Amino acid sequence: MAEPLLRLDHLRKSFGGLTVTQDVSLSVDGGIHALIGPNGAGKTTLIHQVSGLLRPDGGRILLGGEDITALPMARRARRGLARTFQITSVVADFSALENVALAVQARRGSSFRFIRPAAQETALNEAAMAALADVGLAARADVPAGAMSHGEKRQLELAIAIAAEPRLLLLDEPLAGAGPEETERLIDILQRLKARYAILLVEHDMQAVFAMADHVSVLVYGALIASGPPDAIRADPAVRQAYLGEDDIPLAGPR
């Protein structure tokens, strides 16, 4: 069997007495792999360990067969991991274009260049504009990121992530805090992106997850209780048990 793009191998992590990742093994290939679970299930902690913001206590993380468990975040990014954050993370005093151009710059050539103004590098700007256009922000390129609406910042973060030309996109609740219209627009964008990138998605919006995901893994108290195609997960008794009493989980069927 070919090595999957991302493989987590018996990953463990605890904060003091609290186990947040309990022996999690899973693999991600193409399409959208969604990670769901009730609040406090350890989804974001898991994403942090994959991206390198947190170090696991045990187990291995393999990207394309290469063990990246010990690498710091910056070096994982250079190997093709791009991520968005649950709480939007952009450079507030940069324009949207400059935020994205910085991501392009990370992929293209050395950044130890001291003379030429970066803002006048057409190659960087063109690639950045293309990424902005992909998420529907082309008209807002010159707006400072800090002055954008919440939904726009979420779109901008997606543009930054794809401008890095990653092998794997880690999206930590890209829909969090977005209004209904913004949510629809973001889902549209994600649907388009999944044809081009492998995506590991953490998301609370179950309707969105079951509409988009090709594969769903369910995390409860740090442990993986189920993993499979959306239909199988919907029917899984253990998953129903975990979500018991939460009315907003549309496990009954597609919307």
Next chain:
Amino acid sequence: MIRTLRAEAPALLLLMGLALAPFLGFGEGYVLTLLARAMILAMAAVALSLLVGGGGLVSMGHAAMMGFGAYAVVILDDLRITEAAIVLPVAILAAAGFALATGAIAIRTSGVHFIMITLAFGQMAFFTATSLAAYGGDDGYTLYARSTVLGVALLNDRLSFHFICLGALAGTWLLARMLLASRFGRVLRAARGNAVRVQALGFDPYPYRLVAYAIAGGIGGAAGFLLANATEFVAPAYFSWQRSGELLFMVILGGVAGLHGALIGALAFVLLEEWLSHQWEHWRMLFGVLLILSVLFLPRGLAGLPGQLAKGFRRG
């Protein structure tokens, strides 16, 4: 193009004013000496602004960089080497080397720890200078001669010294501006704004910050070289944390949002200090109050004052 010109107008006007000053009635020796001192400190302040405003690195040891430059002049002067073509590169390299060595450790920390560790390194340099008995120790060292430029005593003429300082200041400003606009500067600025985002993109901020720290150190060394020549006397006080604090204050007084803030801040600081000291014996008290007021009421520094006033008028 027009937008660039508008953004840079304050700095350009200030530099032009300094160029014209000797011909507009500010040509007497005493005034030129004062202006030279202001321009040299402004040079160090612009380099510090590159660190504070560009990299988010609030150094409390920037005076030590000037100290290294000045003591390079002293030590070579003692050996009767006064040729600027030798002394200036030595001054720059000594300061940049000190910045590189201490920065390698200091930049691993951040926030208050960075401030304290740069202050500690500066004080180490200060106490080392006080113990250099061969160069006057505590009492300082009076130069045998000002540096010559390729054998010509260019620095001895007040007017040419004025323009050399102005050229150095303008060069520093252009260099810092170029660095901030480059790819390098973009990473540096982004890491100040959001270090986690920058790491998630694949950049380790450390080498960028260290290089910026060493460059600012080298500029500080050049400023120290000029200051030693301006006063023809060098004392350990050049290294002191009080001087570092003054430089930091110039940067904050002027505003950290742009490099011209440091220019304005340094000139305002030196001229205000001079003027006040002639008005009142206890001028330092008043100076302190003015500085506190400026921090309280000018959040974006003197450079942000026009914008602040315009906003106030619009509001009525």
